[in-house]
Amino acid sequence: MVTHEDVLAIARLSKLYISDEELDEMTKAMDDIIKFADTINNAAEEGVEFDNINNLSNAFREDEIVPSYDREEILKNANDIDEGHFLVRKRV
Amino acid sequence: MKYEMVAGFETHIELATNTKIFCSCTTEFGADSNTHCCPICIGLPGTLPKLNRQAVKYAIMAGLATNCEIANISKMDRKNYCYPDLPKAYQISQYDKPLCEHGYVQLSNGKKIRLTRIHIEEDAGKLIHKRGDTYIDYNRGGVPLIEIVSEPDIRSVEEAKEYVEKLQQIMRYIGISDCKMQEGSMRCDVNISVRPVGSEQLGTRTEIKNMNSITFIGKAMEYEFGRQVDLIESGGKVEQQTLRYDDVTNTTSSMRGKEDANDYRYFRDPDLVTISVTDEEIDELRAKIPELPFQKQERYVSEMGLNEKDAQNIAKYRKIAEFFETASKGIKNPKTAANFIIGQIFRRLETESDKEEFNIAVTAEQLRELIELLDSGKIRNNLAKSTLEKMLDTGKSFSEFISESDLAGMDENTLNELCKKAVEANPKAVADYRNGKQKALKSIVGFVMKESRGRADAAAAEAKILELIG
Numbered sequence: 001m002v003t004h005e006d007v008l009a010i011a012r013l014s015k016l017y018i019s020d021e022e023l024d025e026m027t028k029a030m031d032d033i034i035k036f037a038d039t040i041n042n043a044a045e046e047g048v049e050f051d052n053i054n055n056l057s058n059a060f061r062e063d064e065i066v067p068s069y070d071r072e073e074i075l076k077n078a079n080d081i082d083e084g085h086f087l088v089r090k091r092v
Numbered sequence: 093m094k095y096e097m098v099a100g101f102e103t104h105i106e107l108a109t110n111t112k113i114f115c116s117c118t119t120e121f122g123a124d125s126n127t128h129c130c131p132i133c134i135g136l137p138g139t140l141p142k143l144n145r146q147a148v149k150y151a152i153m154a155g156l157a158t159n160c161e162i163a164n165i166s167k168m169d170r171k172n173y174c175y176p177d178l179p180k181a182y183q184i185s186q187y188d189k190p191l192c193e194h195g196y197v198q199l200s201n202g203k204k205i206r207l208t209r210i211h212i213e214e215d216a217g218k219l220i221h222k223r224g225d226t227y228i229d230y231n232r233g234g235v236p237l238i239e240i241v242s243e244p245d246i247r248s249v250e251e252a253k254e255y256v257e258k259l260q261q262i263m264r265y266i267g268i269s270d271c272k273m274q275e276g277s278m279r280c281d282v283n284i285s286v287r288p289v290g291s292e293q294l295g296t297r298t299e300i301k302n303m304n305s306i307t308f309i310g311k312a313m314e315y316e317f318g319r320q321v322d323l324i325e326s327g328g329k330v331e332q333q334t335l336r337y338d339d340v341t342n343t344t345s346s347m348r349g350k351e352d353a354n355d356y357r358y359f360r361d362p363d364l365v366t367i368s369v370t371d372e373e374i375d376e377l378r379a380k381i382p383e384l385p386f387q388k389q390e391r392y393v394s395e396m397g398l399n400e401k402d403a404q405n406i407a408k409y410r411k412i413a414e415f416f417e418t419a420s421k422g423i424k425n426p427k428t429a430a431n432f433i434i435g436q437i438f439r440r441l442e443t444e445s446d447k448e449e450f451n452i453a454v455t456a457e458q459l460r461e462l463i464e465l466l467d468s469g470k471i472r473n474n475l476a477k478s479t480l481e482k483m484l485d486t487g488k489s490f491s492e493f494i495s496e497s498d499l500a501g502m503d504e505n506t507l508n509e510l511c512k513k514a515v516e517a518n519p520k521a522v523a524d525y526r527n528g529k530q531k532a533l534k535s536i537v538g539f540v541m542k543e544s545r546g547r548a549d550a551a552a553a554e555a556k557i558l559e560l561i562g
Contacts, residue, residue: 013355014181015174057368063109063146066116066130074129074230077136084125085220085227088176 002031094289095321100244105269106277107150113214113236114141125229133234135179147236150268151212155192157266166191168364171356177216185213187358206243249310261385265410273304286320296330312337396426411450418456436480453487462490472546511556514539
């Protein structure tokens with residue numbers, strides 16, 4: 001059972017603000033999500049390895065350099081830039 | 093009460109791949125900010141990371157060189173935390189299935205520092221705090237790292253320093269990282285606690301973050317050990333916290349408040365498939381591991397007749413060890429090569445990185461030719477030394493500096509003449525010798541050596557002089 005405290009703790013770690021009005025709704029939503037994910041445990045057969053359910057492995061990339069993006073492109077979406085850097089307000 | 097130090101290390105090492113761990117941007121150090129970036133390494137939504145095969149190979153080699161077991165099945169996980177150096181708000185790392193586990197590094201006193209694990213992960217971007225703002229450069233973001241986690245087996249600053257040095261040497265030898273602490277390609281977090289000597293229980297530990305110099309690691313550990321002991325002695329309690337070391341004041345201070353307790357909510361990264369490594373692939377990588385520094389050191393002592401210290405000084409640097417082995421190939425006494433390296437050559441390599449890079453003008457083959465000449469008795473040690481200096485200055489072979497007449501040695505007549513001259517020129521030494529002062533003979537021989545510019549055979553000269561004055 002997900003509690004209000006769980007939701008507030010996760011919100012704090014994610015730097016999200018949740019108002020008192022939202023708290024009940026969010027807690028229920030989180031609980032539903034976890035319960036939904038839990039159904040997989042009920043379906044589990046003995047000996048099924050969930051670590052690699054799709055049997056895919058080793059999708060590797062070779063170690064070959066491809067030119068990077070222009071800096072202007074990279075910085076284009078930033079809220080604030082200065083001297084070729086992303087800029088964020090210093091956190092306390 | 094007497095206290096002992098208990099310390100463990102988490103060591104981050106940047107791998108020497110050409111490209112980042114999940115994208116094809118270059119890992120080159122020192123470029124303009126944010127010029128080695130793409131949508132993957134700046135964490136834009138909708139991008140798909142793809143694992144660099146070479147990073148996996150290098151990490152496995154690191155494990156093999158430190159006696160780890162290599163996992164046949166491994167996977168990547170997300171470590172969630174919110175900080176501007178991490179544009180996705182999570183770092184892709186490995187949680188419960190690291191590539192390598194249960195290794196060790198052996199110290200010179202025989203003690204094994206156990207390694208819990210070695211895993212791969214991505215480096216974070218670089219933050220520069222100025223004018224009240226944070227400037228972010230993501231060039232380093234996504235550079236492949238291995239994190240080597242040790243057990244709390246370290247009991248002193250000396251052991252800690254040796255442990256870090258050993259790791260550095262091993263990783264450089266196997267060629268997976270340059271381990272330049274000053275450039276940040278090797279960084280250590282030190283976990284440290286204290287306990288009364290004899291106690292088996294672990295005390296509360298603190299973690300000193302991001303140490304990038306072996307000297308500072310030593311100083312920070314000494315300071316933190318003293319701080320914790322003082323705290324306990326005065327009735328206080330050590331608080332578990334993350335510390336920053338200030339090398340100017342030589343003190344540690346708290347980095348984050350307690351309310352930010354770590355909760356990384358690890359889960360498997362669904363973008364990345366399982367890593368599967370076969371035993372055959374592991375054996376192939378094992379075959380690539382060269383003879384390691386401590387193995388070379390042992391061999392230099394037991395098979396080549398070097399003393400421990402010289403063996404250690406040469407084996408420590410891969411390039412110097414290779415130079416020594418080539419220069420002494422087929423030589424009667426490899427110690428001669430070692431002496432030239434530690435004498436003449438080391439004098440020109442002042443810093444550790446000079447020794448690591450080992451840029452000298454002389455090739456190992458050229459040194460070997462000079463030693464062969466010396467061993468054949470055609471030249472004397474002093475001439476060999478001064479010739480080597482000239483070779484190091486110019487990069488030219490010995491034949492540029494040693495003339496035919498030098499090589500001809502000295503015929504008997506010339507030697508006889510010189511010895512006569514020496515006896516005549518040193519009446520006092522002759523008288524002293526006749527009065528029983530053995531040492532005086534040496535100064536007469538010295539005269540001959542000086543006059544002949546080192547070409548005369550000292551033993552032959554001594555015999556001749558004895559004949560004349562005996």
